[in-house]
Amino acid sequence: MLVELQNISKTFGRVRANQDISLKFEGGHIYAILGENGAGKSTLMKIMSGYQSADRGQIVVDGQALDLKAPTDAIAHGIGMLYQDPLDFPPFTILENFIAGRPGGIFPDRAAARQQLAAITERFGFGLDPNRYVDTLTIGERQQLEIVRLLSLNVRVLVLDEPTTGISAEQKTILFNVLKALARDDRMAIILVSHKLEDVIELCDLAYVLRRGRFVGEKTVPCPISELVALMFGKVVERQNRPNVMCGDSVLTVEAVRIAAQRLTVENVSLRVCSSEVIGLAGLDGSGQGEFIRACAGLFPPQSGTIKLNGRSMTRASYHDFSQAGVAFLPAGRMEEGLIKGMTLTEHFALTQRSPRPWINWFEARQITAERIKNFNVKGRPGSPIQTLSGGNQQRFALSLLRQNLKVLLLEHPTRGLDVESANTIWEQLLKRREQGTAIIFISAELDEIVSYSDRILVFFGGRATMVDDPAEMTADRLGELIGGRE
Amino acid sequence: MFSGLESTLRGIIRSAAPIVIAGQGELITERAGVINLALDGTIMLSAMTAHVVARETGSLPQAILAAMLVGAAVVFVVVVSSIGLRLNQVAVGFVLTVLCADLAIFLGKPHFNRPGTEIPTMPIPLLEDIPFFGPVLFRHNLLIYFSLILTLLVWFYIYRTRPGLTLRSIGEQPEAAFVRGTPVNPLRYAYALLGGALVGLAGATYSLSVKLGWKEDLSGEGWIALAIVIFGLWVPSRVALGAYLIVGLRSIAIDLQDSDVIDLPAQIVNMLPWFLMILTLLFATSGALEKVVRFTPDRFKPAVRRFLRAAPPRALGTTFEKH
Ligand SMILES: Nc1ncnc2c1ncn2[C@@H]1O[C@H](COP(=O)(O)OP(=O)(O)O)[C@@H](O)[C@H]1O
Ligand SMILES: [Mg+2]
Numbered sequence: 173m174l175v176e177l178q179n180i181s182k183t184f185g186r187v188r189a190n191q192d193i194s195l196k197f198e199g200g201h202i203y204a205i206l207g208e209n210g211a212g213k214s215t216l217m218k219i220m221s222g223y224q225s226a227d228r229g230q231i232v233v234d235g236q237a238l239d240l241k242a243p244t245d246a247i248a249h250g251i252g253m254l255y256q257d258p259l260d261f262p263p264f265t266i267l268e269n270f271i272a273g274r275p276g277g278i279f280p281d282r283a284a285a286r287q288q289l290a291a292i293t294e295r296f297g298f299g300l301d302p303n304r305y306v307d308t309l310t311i312g313e314r315q316q317l318e319i320v321r322l323l324s325l326n327v328r329v330l331v332l333d334e335p336t337t338g339i340s341a342e343q344k345t346i347l348f349n350v351l352k353a354l355a356r357d358d359r360m361a362i363i364l365v366s367h368k369l370e371d372v373i374e375l376c377d378l379a380y381v382l383r384r385g386r387f388v389g390e391k392t393v394p395c396p397i398s399e400l401v402a403l404m405f406g407k408v409v410e411r412q413n414r415p416n417v418m419c420g421d422s423v424l425t426v427e428a429v430r431i432a433a434q435r436l437t438v439e440n441v442s443l444r445v446c447s448s449e450v451i452g453l454a455g456l457d458g459s460g461q462g463e464f465i466r467a468c469a470g471l472f473p474p475q476s477g478t479i480k481l482n483g484r485s486m487t488r489a490s491y492h493d494f495s496q497a498g499v500a501f502l503p504a505g506r507m508e509e510g511l512i513k514g515m516t517l518t519e520h521f522a523l524t525q526r527s528p529r530p531w532i533n534w535f536e537a538r539q540i541t542a543e544r545i546k547n548f549n550v551k552g553r554p555g556s557p558i559q560t561l562s563g564g565n566q567q568r569f570a571l572s573l574l575r576q577n578l579k580v581l582l583l584e585h586p587t588r589g590l591d592v593e594s595a596n597t598i599w600e601q602l603l604k605r606r607e608q609g610t611a612i613i614f615i616s617a618e619l620d621e622i623v624s625y626s627d628r629i630l631v632f633f634g635g636r637a638t639m640v641d642d643p644a645e646m647t648a649d650r651l652g653e654l655i656g657g658r659e
Numbered sequence: 660m661f662s663g664l665e666s667t668l669r670g671i672i673r674s675a676a677p678i679v680i681a682g683q684g685e686l687i688t689e690r691a692g693v694i695n696l697a698l699d700g701t702i703m704l705s706a707m708t709a710h711v712v713a714r715e716t717g718s719l720p721q722a723i724l725a726a727m728l729v730g731a732a733v734v735f736v737v738v739v740s741s742i743g744l745r746l747n748q749v750a751v752g753f754v755l756t757v758l759c760a761d762l763a764i765f766l767g768k769p770h771f772n773r774p775g776t777e778i779p780t781m782p783i784p785l786l787e788d789i790p791f792f793g794p795v796l797f798r799h800n801l802l803i804y805f806s807l808i809l810t811l812l813v814w815f816y817i818y819r820t821r822p823g824l825t826l827r828s829i830g831e832q833p834e835a836a837f838v839r840g841t842p843v844n845p846l847r848y849a850y851a852l853l854g855g856a857l858v859g860l861a862g863a864t865y866s867l868s869v870k871l872g873w874k875e876d877l878s879g880e881g882w883i884a885l886a887i888v889i890f891g892l893w894v895p896s897r898v899a900l901g902a903y904l905i906v907g908l909r910s911i912a913i914d915l916q917d918s919d920v921i922d923l924p925a926q927i928v929n930m931l932p933w934f935l936m937i938l939t940l941l942f943a944t945s946g947a948l949e950k951v952v953r954f955t956p957d958r959f960k961p962a963v964r965r966f967l968r969a970a971p972p973r974a975l976g977t978t979f980e981k982h
Contacts, residue, residue, distance in 0.1 A: 243838040243840070255838075261832050261835060262831075263831060268824060272836070272839055273828075273838075278821055279820060280820075280824070
């Protein structure tokens with residue numbers, strides 16, 4: 173069986189989730205769709221499995237173009253998908269979940285379904301008791317149930333979207349063995365969607381890499397990990413020269429901090445940042461850099477170690493204390509955590525103003541907002557609701573709301589989802605603040621952004637943070653190795 | 660003719676009939692993921708409609724049909740405005756219930772307190788002669804019989820048949836149902852309308868059988884049915900039990916008041932059933948009953964668990980659209 177995706181494109185509003193992607197999948201192989209969060213992996217696979225429709229492009233199975241209106245159409249053509257969030261019915265029993273959506277008459281043939289379920293679960297050694305309720309199962313067992321269900325519908329292509337998130341190591345071993353058996357013995361095509369390099373290396377034959385909605389290359393696995401990283405994060409471009417700002421006094425001092433992130437604990441991170449310094453945080457998603465930057469903002473308490481601002485200990489201080497001391501944080505989720513959907517620019521501005529008076533001087537607020545809009549090059553009017561602005565304009569406006577003369581500015585993916593033009597204007601503003609003495613710490617998934625703007629780079633991998641003192645001397649391969657965890 | 664206990668139980672089965680029918684109707688609607696909050700007004704409007712149509716045409720089937728159409732029409736407005744126009748179901752339902760109640764009072768004015776048409780009693784041969792059970796269960800009219808078997812029908816449908824499984828799935832996880840090839844929104848329309856028609860039938864049961872004729876004091880019954888669906892945690896047997904319990908407690912409270920055993924203001928006595936209901940709910944949802952499950956034979960475990968451990972349909976009140 174040969175499945176081809178041809179020139180698939182899909183946009184959500186202004187977001188180009190998939191741009192002109194063409195890929196091929198053949199039976200008997202295990203493929204990886206690799207890319208950072210937001211690269212467009214899930215969207216592409218949902219299109220292939222009929223859950224979403226593409227704006228352009230087509231899906232061709234064995235030379236025949238398909239018109240997929242719903243996931244059942246894809247299943248009829250042998251393409252089944254395990255979604256990132258399990259799509260099952262928790263209050264139902266395993267048997268009911270197995271029966272739901274299967275063809276049949278008014279009265280389901282429970283005995284036959286039970287037999288079919290048992291046949292498949294026995295083959296793979298899944299311990300699924302048909303009478304158990306799904307809400308008592310682990311995520312791994314729910315995955316097993318869904319795999320069994322799809323196999324019973326005779327799928328020939330099995331897509332799994334980030335299946336290793338939230339399951340135990342043993343369950344992962346079981347899962348990988350099953351997938352290998354399906355590819356080897358049943359000649360099925362298995363597609364693993366993942367942003368975890370170790371899973372891809374362990375399981376797959378061929379990795380297709382997506383970045384910012386585009387297909388950027390393929391690698392036969394096994395291959396040097398740095399080559400995959402280079403594809404995922406992009407090539408390192410020549411570092412531009414920029415005015416060298418003298419490092420001032422040290423503003424933020426982190427000493428021997430230990431941070432319990434979701435999947436791992438990062439030990440012994442130390443960092444001394446002086447004013448006007450830019451520190452880039454690199455690493456695969458979930459390596460602890462997100463928790464680290466939140467710890468520096470007072471939003472995530474470290475397990476041990478000290479954090480000092482201007483020599484004052486802030487180890488147990490709250491977000492409010494940090495912001496009083498001149499620290500600001502812009503999270504990655506602009507519309508979720510940063511800005512308020514439905515409120516206009518003026519209202520956002522009014523919210524940030526402290527005033528002893530209980531009422532708002534709207535005239536003045538509008539005037540100052542208009543001024544900021546001009547100074548920060550935001551395309552929008554004071555009365556525009558924030559969600560009607562494009563991503564770049566939202567980000568510039570969010571920056572304009574931060575007060576001047578900050579000591580430390582923390583940014584998570586400051587230019588994610590923005591075009592090159594917008595990204596450049598954002599950095600113009602950030603560098604302006606840097607000239608005024610603000611220290612900047614930012615997380616990015618773009619290596620060239622990290623290398624061109626950082627004075628130093630802190631790379632997170634496998635529970636450790638490694639400092640790179642001179643990014644200008646850094647090669648892409650070396651950085652890729654650090655991020656991918658190969659010394 | 661009947662002994663005291665017989666007539667009390669018989670009365671409870673009669674007066675609980677509309678609440679059971681409306682409750683099971685609302686259960687079907689909500690299991691599909693739609694909240695019809697307009698129950699109270701719908702019951703008034705359909706009761707008035709049945710009464711008037713029965714008087715004008717003299718045809719009971721037509722009266723019942725008209726009442727069911729009214730119920731379906733009200734819920735149709737709720738579904739169109741939520742699935743079609745993306746309005747909030749709770750807000751629409753709330754406005755509709757007030758609107759329907761006022762409409763019922765306005766349109767029913769000329770027919771107020773006129774003698775109503777009653778559905779003839781149809782004793783079931785042989786069964787009616789069984790001592791005690793005969794008079795309690797088998798000397799009613801068709802609508803009351805229907806209320807008695809409806810719970811069983813609904814239970815059988817949603818737990819034993821494939822369409823029933825699908826019905827539960829669209830109210831629980833419409834995305835997952837969609838992935839399995841279910842036409843989510845058309846089915847939501849269908850089940851909401853079916854549930855609405857049953858609510859209309861409940862209205863007809865009032866005016867043609869339980870509280871003959873058209874009076875405005877029907878207001879409140881719909882809210883009781885709505886509350887019972889929630890207290891019953893969307894399980895047919897619990898909803899039926901809740902309906903019989905509340906009506907039973909209400910009739911006992913009235914008897915007590917009449918007999919001067921307790922000397923309390925009428926309002927306080929009317930509150931007692933609710934108070935007891937909350938206590939029952941506390942007991943039912945406390946861990947105490949979980950222990951029962953452990954001592955049940957394996958064969959009955961799913962049914963017992965279903966009765967004791969239920970949760971609201973997770974997608975209740977939300978809308979579903981394909982991306
Ligand atoms: N239903 C949706 N509506 C709007 N934007 C979406 C939707 N689904 C995905 N996106 C956007 O499309 C981009 C790609 O998302 P996704 O395919 O989920 O990435 P990945 O799976 O690689 O993490 C992201 O920027 C995401 O915010
Ligand atoms: Mg994804």
